[in-house]
Amino acid sequence: MDTIMSTYNYLIYDLASPVTKDWFLLSSPWPVLSIVLFYNFFCKKLGPYLMSNKEPFELKLVIKLYNLFQVLISLYLVYEIITGFVKHLILTRFLELQ
Numbered sequence: 001m002d003t004i005m006s007t008y009n010y011l012i013y014d015l016a017s018p019v020t021k022d023w024f025l026l027s028s029p030w031p032v033l034s035i036v037l038f039y040n041f042f043c044k045k046l047g048p049y050l051m052s053n054k055e056p057f058e059l060k061l062v063i064k065l066y067n068l069f070q071v072l073i074s075l076y077l078v079y080e081i082i083t084g085f086v087k088h089l090i091l092t093r094f095l096e097l098q
Contacts, residue, residue: 012028012029
């Protein structure tokens with residue numbers, strides 16, 4: 001039992017960064033573990049129990065708008081990457097010529 005506790009202390013406290021020692025939810029593994037366990041309980045047991053007698057939501061319009069938003073953001077990111085690459089390429093070629 002002593003080796004288990006010493007290994008636990010080594011992994012949790014000795015290897016931990018002193019910067020994150022006082023951060024919210026990072027002082028020990030228990031807050032994050034409890035959140036994960038509650039989330040799992042909610043998804044597997046409580047959520048289906050609460051929704052058993054309810055009609056599903058109609059989300060077709062919301063999903064279509066979300067997909068349109070994702071496509072537009074992706075196009076914007078591709079545009080920014082390509083223009084940034086081209087500007088960098090033109091600038092480096094121009095500087096090499098001088």
